[in-house]
Amino acid sequence: MIIWITGLAGAGKTTIATAVYHEIKNIYPNTVFLDGDILREVLGVYGYSYDERYIQAEKIHNLCKMLDNQDINVVCATIGSFHRIQERNRASFNKYCEIYIEVTMENLIKRDKKGLYSRALIGETINVVGVDIKPEVPKNPELIVDNNTLDCLEHKVEDILNYLRDNQYIL
Template sequence: MGEGFVLWLTGLPASGKTSLAKALEIELRKIGRRVEVLDGDEVRKWLSPEAGFTREDRERHLMRVAYVSKLLARNGIIVIASFVSPYREVRRKIRELIEEDSRFIEIYVRCPFEVAIKRDPKGLYRKAIVGEVRNFTGIDDPYEEPENPEITVDSSEMTVEEEARVVLNYLREEGLLDP
């Protein structure tokens, strides 16, 4: 079955996290690995429907996600967690929790702010700029870039296939894809 571990994708809204998560899921399944993708909006609906977007709400929600990720990974599943997760301190706590049982690999999906705004598939940046959405990461709430992620990809300069290849090469080099 192979070792479970957590790939934690972090980056600005509209940076390309979900696209990378989907590409990784396809490639990992092709080689026979069990994979679970946990992605922002869908998971929030089930784990934290009461949560808003204050710092406290985000931390509580992300720690719930981290706990679920930990449970899945220690049972041999590769977890791809795709969340803005804007605060370094919260990501540090997530790492500590998951590393009690499994590997945690932080992947920074770098994307210039201007590019993320242009992509904006849900129109949330526009709404945040005019004040219709509060506590929006990158507008009136900070995004703290990772200081030492295991992997950094730049979605403004790479295709999603190139990004996935970088991640898969790292996993092979670390011996995490051996049967």
Template sequence: MQVETHARSVLKAVSWRTLATLTTALIVFVFTGEFALALTVGVLEVFAKMALYVFHERAWQKIRWGKQDVPSFVLWFTGLPASGKKAVADGVYRKLTATGIKVERLDSHDVRHLFPKLGFTPEEVDRHVRRAGHLCSMLEKNGVSVVASFVSPYRESRDFARQLAGNFIEVYMRSTVEACEQRDTKGHYRKARAGEYRFFPGVDVPYEDPVGAEVVIDIDNVSEEQAIETIWRYLKRHYLNAI
């Protein structure tokens, strides 16, 4: 996805203003035949329209009509390992970024890097998810929406994160263990079954399915693009209708 840089936008504005001024000067010259007058009118037009533009923008900034707040939210992806959380979350994040709203992306690995000694026992995973919930809620309270993807296998931990947030959207990437194992290109499931990993959700510890998730994606039956579009429609209907 391509986005326009600030430098490109400025250059486009300058080129358009130059073209418009030259057009005005040319019209004056055609009707009067006086080059000096045409040049003077062109220069005056530049400054007059710049001043009028500033006044126009400031006047509209004071008018509340037509303005609508876009509420911040926490979009929390949960599901078994290799259920497609990261790929779909990344896709939704890119679409949100393109709208211009303030949004941050948090993945489980990002937070774990801050706490390298944190393990994977149920107690440690619970602390990990609660920390992530606190971080998400702090960003949300400061007007920044968050796209978060965490296995977050325990319902109590997810409910804790929900209670902290003002607008919490749980996205359940529903998939079977067998399908996730087929997607697992890194061999995590194989290592868990061989005993190299302990406390692996779906193998030797349970993954507690969400109850009442706002969005449920049956990822075994839809493509990533379809999943992204389903979530996007939900966001547009409930949070982004002003965009």
């Protein structure tokens, strides 16, 4: 199964996905965690333009496909929100669950520790999804997690796990 956790930079994808991964790994040892930021280095995609981001998303899809074909479960945290990739994921993977981590731009700007959004809003940087690159929010995610407040990580993870159990992704 592929659990594709997506959302904008700073939405909490990695934090939530890491916690979900550890819970699933306890049940299914053949589970790996993929993080978009780490994969950027591993897969050799260093730019942030729309086209470079799309190449990154394709590479992540291909890696997930390779792992899926070997019956390895994947929890993947990535901005990688392109409708074409989402459609390919749905068509390609044995079991696919898309989870969108939803946070308002106002809250993303408030938590912007690296200054990504604030620099983009004043034109100091370009190619920021949500500012000068339009995000392709998933059209039909299996689950939307409201992460506008950073509290209750355990509840958010439990909601995801309950969804996965209720829909027979996990036992």
